[in-house]
Structure formats: structure tokens, C-alpha cells
Amino acid sequence: MQDANRSIPTLMVQGTTSDAGKSVLTTALCRALYNRGYRIAPFKPQNMALNSAVTEDGGEIGRAQAVQAEACRLAPHTDMNPILLKPNTDIGAQVIIHGRAIGDMNARLYHDYKKQAMQFVLESHRRLGEHYQAVIVEGAGSPAEINLRQNDIANMGFAEAVDCPVILVADIDRGGVFAHLTGTLELLSETERARVKGMVINRFRGDIALLTSGLDWLEERTGIPVLGVLPYLQNFHLEAEDAISHSQDNSQAELKIIIPRLPRISNHTDFDVLRLHPQVDLQYVGADDVIPPCDLIILPGTKNVRHDLALLQQHGWGELINKHLRYGGKLLAICGGYQMLGKHIHDPTGIESASGSSDGFGLFDIETTLEPEKQLKRAVGSLFDGARIGGYEIHAGITTGSALERPAIHFDNGSTDGAISADGQILGCYLHGLFDHSEALASLLRWAGIKEAQSIDYQARREYDIERLSACVEEHMDMEKVVDMLGLER
Incomplete structure (x- = not known):
């Protein structure tokens, strides 16, 4: 099955941290590629979230993948998020496979189960590859979590199984972006690091000229190109994968x-x-x-x-x-x-x-x-x-x-x-x-x-902001390199 998966044009977005911008960038790439005329499907091998959606085929997937499906002008399907974990305690979660709950597992039991879970992940990826020109994949958390590397299905473990390139995204708004990117790359294995074909800096505010020296240093230090610096979008809204958005104080409210x-x-x-x-x-x-x-x-x-x-x-x-x-x-x-x-x-x-x-x-x-x-x-x-x-x-x-x-x-x-x-x-x-x-x-x-x-x-409003994302990556990212990474015809 893995050989079949390796022939599917696939690009994976991974982040240096949680909330670095993986969901947003995946959504943006899905709509930008759709607008260029490609048939694209979103995919997240494993999602841990309590925000979920019901699919057309009567299953349950992460809410973020339903939004990404909308970005591709598709109805959400269980193959877009084959593994969904819904935490019900600090050390346990309900495990949902292909849209259906199979029971609860604690963290240790699920860790042992991941070898079997990978087969479900690859099945869904293969089915998407049969119907779409390319698959845009969102990772989970960070690929540099040392304690979670064994049997990984959410980040580099999946990328290596299907032999796909990776884009690494980091959020500059929270600070420490150069440490996040270089530190993450340092903690990857040689083969994993070789998969990272580009970096993206997210939520930048200010004069881009003041960032240029840092970008030059980053590319020289890592040998990996910066594909784009995405600006901080004011008044932007996209449904959160899991975290609660900050409340807004509206003193004039009725x-x-x-x-x-x-x-x-x-x-x-x-x-x-x-x-x-x-x-x-x-x-x-x-x-x-x-x-x-x-x-x-x-x-x-x-x-x-x-x-x-x-x-x-x-x-x-x-x-x-x-x-x-x-x-x-x-x-x-x-x-x-x-x-x-x-x-x-x-x-x-x-x-x-x-x-x-x-x-x-x-x-x-x-x-x-x-x-x-x-x-x-x-x-x-x-x-x-x-x-x-x-x-x-x-x-x-x-x-x-x-x-x-x-x-x-x-x-x-x-x-x-x-x-x-x-x-x-x-x-x-x-x-x-x-x-x-x-x-x-x-x-x-x-x-x-x-x-x-x-x-x-x-x-x-949601459609408007998805289009804003598409326009943003078209303007501020090297989308031609993205198309080349996927091996698509221009």
C-alpha cells in the first residue's frame, strides 16, 4: 500500500509549534490551488480536537478539515481526517477511525495502537489520491516532539511513509521565530530534515526590509529557502481547530x-x-x-x-x-x-x-x-x-x-x-x-x-476570509515552487 501512496502528489504543512499557522496555511494553499484550476483535497492524518463536524458520508472529522474542504469546494468526507482523538480526560481520549468512535484509549495504549492506525491513515490517503490531482496535508503540533517520534503518524512519520515534501511554518507574532525554525530542524533526523523544502513565516507586522537580514541568515544557516512571509491579517476570522478565540470586548453591544x-x-x-x-x-x-x-x-x-x-x-x-x-x-x-x-x-x-x-x-x-x-x-x-x-x-x-x-x-x-x-x-x-x-x-x-x-x-464572511487567504499566499509566497513540489503541470 505504501508504494501506491508514494505515487500520489502530496505536500505536507508542518509547524514549529501548535497554533503556528498550519490550519490557516493549509486552507490557503487549498483555495489558491483550487483557484488555479487544480482538483485538490485536504488531509490531516491525526487530529486531536473537540471541535468536529459531521460529513456527507455520516461520519465525524475535525472542524478544521471541514473548513479546508470548503476551501477546495468539496463536501467534507471522513477520508480527510481518518483519525480523530477527542480528549475526555487529561490522559485519555475517544478514538474515532474513519468517522466512527471505536472506544476510549489512554495515552500509552494509543501509542501502541498507532502502528495499526497508520494503515487506516494510508487507506484514506490512497482513496483521496484516486479522485484528486493532489493532497494538501496538515501536520499536528510539532514534528520535533522527541517523546512522540516512535510510531509517528501525524508528522514526519506520515511524510516518510508517503515520501512527500514538507513546508515548515512558524509564527513570528509570538516571538522567537528564528529559534523555532532552526531548533525544529536541528531536532529532525537527516532524512526528515531533507524533506523540508521550504519555510514560511506567518503573521508578520511591520517593515519587511527590517526582516531581510534575518531571512538571509536563516537560509544560509539551514540551506532551506524561505517561501514566503505572510502578513498579519487584521479582522481575519477562521474557525479554530481547538483553542478558544479571545473574547472581544464590545462596550456598545445591545x-x-x-x-x-x-x-x-x-x-x-x-x-x-x-x-x-x-x-x-x-x-x-x-x-x-x-x-x-x-x-x-x-x-x-x-x-x-x-x-x-x-x-x-x-x-x-x-x-x-x-x-x-x-x-x-x-x-x-x-x-x-x-x-x-x-x-x-x-x-x-x-x-x-x-x-x-x-x-x-x-x-x-x-x-x-x-x-x-x-x-x-x-x-x-x-x-x-x-x-x-x-x-x-x-x-x-x-x-x-x-x-x-x-x-x-x-x-x-x-x-x-x-x-x-x-x-x-x-x-x-x-x-x-x-x-x-x-x-x-x-x-x-x-x-x-x-x-x-x-x-x-x-x-x-467565511468565504470572504478564505479568499483573503488565497490572495495572501499568491502575493506573499512563491506559489510556483509549491506547484513544482507537487509535480503538477502549470
Whole structure:
């Protein structure tokens, strides 16, 4: 199989650190090459993230790869991210292979499993190679993590298996860019270092002339060309792979929203459009922080709902939420947060943590049982007020109870989701992406308290920023060398 993989035009983007710009550069290259007329597919062998998306073939992949698929004008597919790890403890994660969860593994067990996982990775890469002219691959973390080199499938281990060139990217905005690049290269083996065909410096601000001497030194020291220096893009937005984006202080906002920063928060990209909305001030707060006054509390999804529920209860969030509701505030909950609104959450087989049951906040007459078979689906329909909505579900829970007789969402296939309280103050559902569509966004903001909510086309904004990325690499990178690395005809 490896011989077949070696014939597939492939280019891998690796980073000197996490958050160096791998996802952004991969997205940029995907769109730039697509705009040049090539049929391109994104790929990430192994992703560790709690932000995920449901694919057209009914599986689950990292959110970043779904965005990269959009950059290629493709529907997301499970082959684009064959291995997804969703941490549920500090030393363990749910392992998802080709879009389906196969169980939980601790770090040591998974380390031994990686030889088998590599075969799944190569299968997906081979299938993509059968349908597309080239594959643009995103690495994970850094290739210089000495303790993770054995059986590596995320960085150089994959690059060597498929015999592909590598671009190394570093973030100059955080400082130490020359140390990051030279240090990373020093820690690679001779064969790995030979794979690095170019370097990219990301998020540069200032006069490029002042950087020239450093670039000359870097190329002379390493013998590797700098393919480009990408500028810091102001007001740029791309959905984060995992890290929560910084809250934006909007003192002129009409609506104040707070979201608890849960230890296992998942799919917080649901709220990116709210951060961007000019009428909204959204703040993430720690479970033990002093909670500021607000109009809307949102309880987000979580990969370990009973653990994060216990943390909120320990810090008095039940009393805080009840006080918030007494004073007329609104409460919205999604996925794991929705499960917390009920009377009980049962995990009889230890799907997310130790088996057992937990008492919820008791705001809805529902209870949830976590089951081994995860619910994965995409759906479209209408909110309780008729506004059109669409999104996807990713959850292990089955929820029942009388509160479901007042559903929050009616899907076009006749099914329903979630609940809304009789007084209209509390809304909960499983649907992720419910703010992404302008009609649903405006409806939910009116429900939360804005009389005349401005409409934002989030999908158009995302498309605009992907095109900005494409234009950026075309202007500031040697894209002809990128095409040559892939062996594509110009």
C-alpha cells in the first residue's frame, strides 16, 4: 500500500509549534490551488480536537478539515481526517477511525495502537489520491516532539511513509521565530530534515526590509529557502481547530452573553458568529470566576458532560442560573449543555467517564442516557418561530421527557429536537451550527432580547476570509515552487 501512496502528489504543512499557522496555511494553499484550476483535497492524518463536524458520508472529522474542504469546494468526507482523538480526560481520549468512535484509549495504549492506525491513515490517503490531482496535508503540533517520534503518524512519520515534501511554518507574532525554525530542524533526523523544502513565516507586522537580514541568515544557516512571509491579517476570522478565540470586548453591544469555559468544552465554533456580531458582547468565563451580569447565558457542548456539570454545580452555577432567570434573563443550551438542563444524566456503561448518574439543573422535565452508538447527522428545518435553520448533531445521549412536547426545532423530515420552556426563557437543543444561518441567527438574537437584530451572512464572511487567504499566499509566497513540489503541470 505504501508504494501506491508514494505515487500520489502530496505536500505536507508542518509547524514549529501548535497554533503556528498550519490550519490557516493549509486552507490557503487549498483555495489558491483550487483557484488555479487544480482538483485538490485536504488531509490531516491525526487530529486531536473537540471541535468536529459531521460529513456527507455520516461520519465525524475535525472542524478544521471541514473548513479546508470548503476551501477546495468539496463536501467534507471522513477520508480527510481518518483519525480523530477527542480528549475526555487529561490522559485519555475517544478514538474515532474513519468517522466512527471505536472506544476510549489512554495515552500509552494509543501509542501502541498507532502502528495499526497508520494503515487506516494510508487507506484514506490512497482513496483521496484516486479522485484528486493532489493532497494538501496538515501536520499536528510539532514534528520535533522527541517523546512522540516512535510510531509517528501525524508528522514526519506520515511524510516518510508517503515520501512527500514538507513546508515548515512558524509564527513570528509570538516571538522567537528564528529559534523555532532552526531548533525544529536541528531536532529532525537527516532524512526528515531533507524533506523540508521550504519555510514560511506567518503573521508578520511591520517593515519587511527590517526582516531581510534575518531571512538571509536563516537560509544560509539551514540551506532551506524561505517561501514566503505572510502578513498579519487584521479582522481575519477562521474557525479554530481547538483553542478558544479571545473574547472581544464590545462596550456598545445591545446583548451581553456569557459562556462558561468548561474543561472539555466542544464545538465552541458554534459561537464564532456571535463574537463577530456588532450588537453582541460575548465573554467566556471560568467556572470559578465572578460572573458578570448578562442578558443570555449559554451552556455549550462538552466531551465529559457529568464531569463539567459537577464543576459548575461545585461553583454555584445552579443558583446563579436560577437568579438569572428570576430577573428575566434567557438561557440557551446546546448538546451537553442541553443535557445538563434536565433532571438526570445517566452513563451506565461509562461512555464518557466512570459509570453512574448525575443530577442535572432540573430546569427541564427530561433525562438523558449516554449510549455507545453516537448520533451523527446533518439536518435542516425551522425554529419554534418558523425561522429556517440547519446544522449537525454529534452526541452519545438519548433524551426523553415531557419537555420534548414543546420542541425548539422542527426538522423537514418530520422529527424534532430540543425543548423551549413554557415562558420562553429557556431553550435547549442538540443542533450545532444553529447560529450559522442568518435567518436563525436573527431569530435567536430577537428571542434573547435584541429588538432589531442585524443580519449577518456567516457563510459569506467565511468565504470572504478564505479568499483573503488565497490572495495572501499568491502575493506573499512563491506559489510556483509549491506547484513544482507537487509535480503538477502549470
